[in-house]
Amino acid sequence: MTDAISSILSQIRAHEMRTRGATGDAPASNAIGTLGSGATGGVNGATAPGFQQTLANAVEQVNQTQANASSLQQAFEMGDPRADLARVMVAMQQSQVAFRATVEVRNRLVQAYQDVMNMPI
Structure with missing residues (x-):
């Protein structure tokens, strides 16, 4: 199960890198900023999005993927x-x-x- 999750997370990171483009300003794959503020990254001192913003962007991208699949399905x-059947099916699978x-x-x-909350003090 852990290998499957690692695979999914690496695919999400790869997709995020493709959507950002190869600008070189993306944070490291294990860099998680604090909530509300980003970690500094890059040579120019630009701030990378924090965990909260990254999660919100990921949910928004999933929403856009689902909306695109739905509109293709309706057009078909x-x-x-x-809107050919192959495009609709690929979009539906991507959404899923x-x-x-x-x-x-x-x-x-x-x-x-839950693991953190159940840790003894």
Whole structure:
């Protein structure tokens, strides 16, 4: 199970790198800033987004993927010739994988929170 989660997280990181572009200002894959403030990164002193912003961006991207799949599905159902079945099915699968990855990350965060809360003082 851990290998599957690691694989999903690496895919999410790779997708994030592709969406940002190869500008070199992305934080390291294990860098998590504090909530509300970003960690400094890069040579120019720009701040990287914090954990809260990164999580919000990931959820927004999943939402956009689902909306795109839904609009393609609706266009296919209405008979739009630009929405072929293969494109619709690929978009639906991408949406499903993105949602499952998000749920898995959420489950891992909840489990980590519970583990921390159950630690003896």
